[in-house]
Amino acid sequence: MSARPETKIDCSKVYVKQSSFSNEQTGMFDGAFAAVDIKEGELVEKGVMRRLPDGFDGNTCPYIFTWSTERPNKVNMIRFEATQTGDACALGLSGTWGMGSGCSPFYNTCKEGTANTHMVRHFDEDRFEIYATRDIKAGEELLHTYISLKWRTCFQELSEIVHADDSEHKSEES
């Protein structure tokens, strides 16, 4: 990792190039890859999250993160608190969507239980850590299951692709 332990952002074990899921049929898009061998449980990348402004709706943008424990996520709202005089005081943005640092926006996704990384969200400090869920070889594409994959409008088609095997399996069963 970085020679500066106090750094809030470190994506030195990750690089970005054309995704292994991308081809002429799907169109060209990028993905995040392991730059070195990474052991199960090891930190892959850490970084910061910047909350997006009032009115932003992440349902329409696949490159940002859900940054809330609420599911499904809502459009950002300004949070108010009653003051002692009975007035309302604006506390700032609740920021239920966030922009991630480093290589984090480039991780592609896969279905539950198959990802080689997992993102830990520290909402109170607006930062994240991504850990390896198994040993990863240098050059492997890094994937995490998007928590909004099943309900975010912009991921509707992607969710169908990722879960295609499940629906085939279900229709075989029924």
Ligand SMILES: C[S@@+](CC[C@H](N)C(=O)[O-])C[C@H]1O[C@@H](n2cnc3c(N)ncnc32)[C@H](O)[C@@H]1O
């Ligand atoms: C957070 S971005 C990931 C980075 C993106 N591929 C790029 O080039 O900027 C999410 C988008 O990546 C694509 N994507 C993610 N996982 C995918 C997958 N398993 N198969 C195909 N496309 C995927 C979809 O277009 C999705 O909306």
